[in-house]
Amino acid sequence: MNEVSLVAAVGRGLADESRVAMCLALLDGVPWTVSALAAEAGVRLPTASEHVARLVRCGLVQTTVSGRHKYVRLAGPQVAEVLETLCGLAEPARPQSLSAVRRTRHLAAARTCYDHLAGRLGVAVLDGLLDAGVLRRRGGLVVTRAGRTWFDELGISVSSLEAGRRPLLRDCLDLTERRPHLAGSLGAGLCSTFLARGWVRRTSSSRALAVTPAGERAAGELLGIAASALVVA
Amino acid sequence: MNEVSLVAAVGRGLADESRVAMCLALLDGVPWTVSALAAEAGVRLPTASEHVARLVRCGLVQTTVSGRHKYVRLAGPQVAEVLETLCGLAEPARPQSLSAVRRTRHLAAARTCYDHLAGRLGVAVLDGLLDAGVLRRRGGLVVTRAGRTWFDELGISVSSLEAGRRPLLRDCLDLTERRPHLAGSLGAGLCSTFLARGWVRRTSSSRALAVTPAGERAAGELLGIAASALVVA
DNA sequence: CGTTCGGTTCGGGGAAGGCCGAAGCGTGCA
DNA sequence: TGCACGCTTCGGCCTTCCCCGAACCGAACG
Numbered sequence: 001m002n003e004v005s006l007v008a009a010v011g012r013g014l015a016d017e018s019r020v021a022m023c024l025a026l027l028d029g030v031p032w033t034v035s036a037l038a039a040e041a042g043v044r045l046p047t048a049s050e051h052v053a054r055l056v057r058c059g060l061v062q063t064t065v066s067g068r069h070k071y072v073r074l075a076g077p078q079v080a081e082v083l084e085t086l087c088g089l090a091e092p093a094r095p096q097s098l099s100a101v102r103r104t105r106h107l108a109a110a111r112t113c114y115d116h117l118a119g120r121l122g123v124a125v126l127d128g129l130l131d132a133g134v135l136r137r138r139g140g141l142v143v144t145r146a147g148r149t150w151f152d153e154l155g156i157s158v159s160s161l162e163a164g165r166r167p168l169l170r171d172c173l174d175l176t177e178r179r180p181h182l183a184g185s186l187g188a189g190l191c192s193t194f195l196a197r198g199w200v201r202r203t204s205s206s207r208a209l210a211v212t213p214a215g216e217r218a219a220g221e222l223l224g225i226a227a228s229a230l231v232v233a
Numbered sequence: 234m235n236e237v238s239l240v241a242a243v244g245r246g247l248a249d250e251s252r253v254a255m256c257l258a259l260l261d262g263v264p265w266t267v268s269a270l271a272a273e274a275g276v277r278l279p280t281a282s283e284h285v286a287r288l289v290r291c292g293l294v295q296t297t298v299s300g301r302h303k304y305v306r307l308a309g310p311q312v313a314e315v316l317e318t319l320c321g322l323a324e325p326a327r328p329q330s331l332s333a334v335r336r337t338r339h340l341a342a343a344r345t346c347y348d349h350l351a352g353r354l355g356v357a358v359l360d361g362l363l364d365a366g367v368l369r370r371r372g373g374l375v376v377t378r379a380g381r382t383w384f385d386e387l388g389i390s391v392s393s394l395e396a397g398r399r400p401l402l403r404d405c406l407d408l409t410e411r412r413p414h415l416a417g418s419l420g421a422g423l424c425s426t427f428l429a430r431g432w433v434r435r436t437s438s439s440r441a442l443a444v445t446p447a448g449e450r451a452a453g454e455l456l457g458i459a460a461s462a463l464v465v466a
Numbered sequence: 467c468g469t470t471c472g473g474t475t476c477g478g479g480g481a482a483g484g485c486c487g488a489a490g491c492g493t494g495c496a
Numbered sequence: 497t498g499c500a501c502g503c504t505t506c507g508g509c510c511t512t513c514c515c516c517g518a519a520c521c522g523a524a525c526g
Contacts, residue, residue, distance in 0.1 A: 003257060003320055003323055003408055004250050004253050004254045004257060005250055005253075006322070006323045007247060007253045007257070007316070007319050007320060007322075007323070008247065008248060008249060008250040008252075008253040010247070010319060010322060011244050011245070011246070011247030011248040011249070011253060012244070012248040012513095013244070014240060014241065014243070014244030014247070014248075015241060015244040015245040015247075015248035015513095016241060016244070016513085016514075017237055017238055017241040018514085018515095019241075020237050020238075020240045020241040020244060021237045024236060024237060024240070033472080033473095034472075034473065034474095035472065035473080043514090043515075043516090044515080044516060044517085045472080045473070045474090046473085046474075046475080046476095046515085046516070046517080046518095047514075047515055047516070048473095049472095049473060049474055049475090050474085050475095050514085050515090051514095052473095053474090059322070065473095067472090067523060067524070068471070068472050068473075068522070068523045068524065069472065069473090069523095070472080070473065078321060078322055079322070081318055081321075082315075082318050082319055082321075082322060083240070085314055085315050085318045086240050086243060086315055087236055087240060088311060088314075088315075089239070089240075089243060089292070089311055089312070089315060090236055090239045090240075137395075138395040138401060139391075139394050139395035139396075139397060139399065139400055139401025139402070139417070139418055139419070140373075140400040140401050140402065140403075140417070142375065158372075161372050162370075162371040162372035163372075164372060166372065167372055167373040168371065168372025168373050169372070169373065170373075175236055184372070184373075185372055186372075245483095248483095249483085249484075251484085251485095266502080266503095267502075267503065267504095268502065268503080276484090276485075276486090277485075277486060277487085278502080278503070278504090279485085279486065279487080279488095279503085279504075279505080279506095280484070280485055280486070281503095282502095282503060282504055282505090283484085283485090283504085283505095284484090286504085298503095300493060300494065300502090301492070301493045301494065301501065301502045301503075302493095302502065302503090303502080303503065
């Protein structure tokens with residue numbers, strides 16, 4: 001099977017709004033059940049089941065069964081990157097209506113995007129890292145010398161992440177904020193740290209993250225992020 | 234129109250092998266006529282015409298008419314990036330059969346990929362830049378301090394490229410070599426330089442680039458690339 | 467063991483899409 | 497003016513696809 005048929009297979013996978021809605025939902029990095037995806041996409045269970053099977057067939061998602069549940073997740077960081085790049089095509093989109101902003105903003109204070117921080121928190125963190133001189137824009141993002149020690153103090157070794165194959169830093173267009181947040185292995189590491197230190201925690205009901213009081217303090221101290229910037233508003 | 238329907242529209246655009254073949258052909262950055270695309274994709278002219286119209290509708294390509302010809306090109310660097318990322322999904326692909334390698338290798342000594350160098354030349358240039366210490370892998374590609382002066386001497390100002398919004402350095406999986414070559418604004422700048430200095434020139438018949446004798450000398454002196462590495466073999 | 471429930475399979479109706487030959491349309495050239 | 501040529505439009509055939517209700521399967525639970 002050559003390049004062409006492979007890309008076309010992925011294209012067919014993403015050629016339907018229901019399936020795209022599922023994939024974009026899965027971008028939060030959390031496994032979803034088939035029925036949750038059905039609700040998300042607005043279709044019945046049988047339809048969703050076929051869609052999932054199809055997404056598996058074209059390599060976009062993977063599944064694991066546990067009891068009578070089947071959990072669906074993206075097949076890997078590469079797939080997440082494809083989806084993010086694809087969403088980036090929408091960038092020159094007209095701003096949403098104010099009411100739509102209001103509606104999504106409520107859900108969008110903080111969440112994960114695949115394996116990194118997103119939503120207002122994610123965007124604020126990237127802004128904070130740039131303002132603090134931890135990162136700098138040099139035709140793409142780079143870590144400054146001071147930034148290395150900043151991450152070290154957080155227990156994140158930049159040099160060991162650099163050794164891996166995955167890109168260290170990557171812009172990822174935030175779906176709700178329409179501005180970039182931090183992706184790549186460093187973004188993932190930062191997200192892990194935020195979770196491990198209890199600065200954010202996953203909420204069971206929704207896919208959103210909750211910022212803890214300790215998290216608000218840490219955001220303020222480390223990055224000068226005002227707590228008010230993170231409130232649901 | 235929300236994110237979902239936009240991605241799905243692009244997905245439908247890429248949901249057909251003929252259209253994907255066209256888009257991948259257009260990755261060389263050169264405008265193609267509708268009939269050339271028809272031949273490339275192996276369909277008749279009417280079919281190709283409809284495909285092009287459809288690709289225009291979903292924003293993947295743009296067209297300009299000149300006389301009785303219509304020239305088709307990708308809509309922009311973002312589209313090229315999407316296609317390259319998509320091809321990257323194929324990376325863990327089994328190596329091609331040797332005969333297939335031979336066949337493509339003939340076409341693949343040197344060519345452009347959107348706006349940067351590709352083929353054996355492109356891969357060799359990236360390897361050379363890494364070996365020479367001009368670039369380094371640090372969880373993604375970075376320019377070394379020595380590399381900045383190296384590019385300066387070539388008339389390429391890294392710092393002015395850094396000022397732009399476009400990523401400076403990016404890996405792009407070479408479609409024939411199955412190894413990365415250099416993309417991003419620096420890759421594009423390097424390609425321009427190669428063309429401007431007459432180190433490579435576009436061949437009218439095919440989409441390939443021809444490496445000139447001066448180009449072979451320059452490749453050897455600047456990057457230690459053996460001329461034998463660039464021969465069609 | 468019977469019920470509940472998440473998920474899959476099946477059948478079928480309706481819509482969309484891919485392909486081509488034939489015909490139509492405009493540009494460029496003699 | 498007439499012809500050649502690149503491209504588009506039209507009509508029609510066939511396939512694929514999306515969706516759902518109904519039926520089925522198997523795990524969990526009492």
